[in-house]
Amino acid sequence: MTTHSSSPLSHNTLNDIPLSILDLAPVIQGGTVADTFHRSLVLAQHAERLGFHRYWLAEHHNMPGIASSATSLLISHIAAGTERIRVGSGGIMLPNHAPLVIAEQFGTLETLYPGRIDLGLGRAPGSDHATARALRRGLGSDGQQFPAQLQELRSYFQPDDSAVVHAHPGEGLHIPIWLLGSSGFSAQLASQLGLPFAFASHFAPDYLLPAIEAYRAEFKPSAQLERPYVMVGTNIIVADTDEEAQRLATSQYQSFLGIIRGHRGYLQPPVDSMDTLWSAQEEQYVLQMLRYSAIGNPETVRAKLIAMLADTNADELIVAGQIYDHNARVKSYELLAELVKTK
Known part of the structure; x- marks a missing residue:
């Protein structure tokens, strides 16, 4: 299966680039996890109507303000309440899990919602070291085994009569796998394996340009992907005025x-x-972490996104926006969709 891609020599514009959403499932002060799940579904439904390409959720643990710890379950909740938008993980932290379990979970998701599921993978713990130890008890993994775990996971999707262990469901299904990262490690691995690459510049921008340059330069075509495909994470908050944003x-x-x-x-x-x-x-320090952000009125944000595309030539942008008020959050994505369509 080949993922859609543009040539690394092309110059994408804001009016033709796919836009996606990374939902960190925020739990607001005074709110509940149930509120968060409902608001995430409402936002995903709005995103589908607005033409966003995909809606991803990220695995985090031991964080009261982020409710996406059981990521596969939340993906199913969102996919069940939408019809067309792609839904997936941005990402599953593979060293926290047995690869067979992830193959079975995403095989189940792909069977329930065929042609709509993405499997984005990372190697960080998604939390602090103590929580990582609690999650990885018995797995003997500190993230260094990520390439071997990835190879094992991918093998479960390939029919193999000689294999002793099979993923049911999962085997024979075509689920796009993405590698996520904030350094050169995942970029290099993605280029070697011919997989699409998403960079977490929405919180770790320092190595964005070197990582995507190396990924494109060293990319090897695969059955999944003919040409390199880069998705760049960014924080976007749009409001009627710069001051309100x-x-x-x-x-x-x-x-x-x-x-x-x-x-x-x-x-x-x-x-x-x-x-x-x-x-x-x-x-x-905070502003340095968030420097790949576009915050302001529609014209301010449009100018910043055009500059970001000029720097990265991204094939796709995935947008995060931690906004306390749900209505303001929905409006931010509505304004974003409108400004991208404006010539």
Whole structure:
């Protein structure tokens, strides 16, 4: 099966590039996990109507403000409530799991929702070291075995009469596999295996350009993919005015501030100013982590996205936006869809 791709020598424009959504399933201060699941489904339904290409959910653990720990179950919830949009993982942290279990889970998802499931894979724990040890108890994995685990996982989708262990369901199904990363490791592996590559520049932008350059330069065609295909993660918050968008963004700033302080809580309401909440050094660090962001009114965001495409020549953008108010979150994606269609 060949994933759609554009030539690495082409120059994609904002008006023809696919847009997708990465939902971190935020639990807001004062809200519940049930609220989060409902809002994620509503957002996915809006995204489908607006023409977004895919809707991904990410595996995180031991984080009260992120509700996507049972990622495969949440993918099924979203896919069941939509009709056309692709739904998948951005990503499953493979070292946390036995590859056979993931093959069976995604074989089940692909059987339930044929032609709509993506399997994005990462090698990070998706949490802190103590939680990683709890998750990986008995697996003997610290992430270094990721290439071997990936090979094992892929083998379960290939019919093999000589195999002792089979994935039922899973075997014989064509589920697109993506590699996700924030460094050169996954980029190199994706290029060697001929797989599409997604870079997590929405929180780790430092190695974005070197990683995608190496991926494209070293890419080897495969049965899944003829040419390199790069999806770039970005934070986007669109509102009617720059001032309102910047205010909405303070919820995300507070989340990243909590990460660097070692406190991962619920998504906080926006504030008028961050000045009393962070130090100058913390502000610089947070803004550096989030520098691949487009925050503002539609024209401001459009200009930033055009510049981002000029830098990366991405084949697809996947958008995250940690917004406290659900209606403002939906509106942000509506405005984004409109500005991309505007010539």
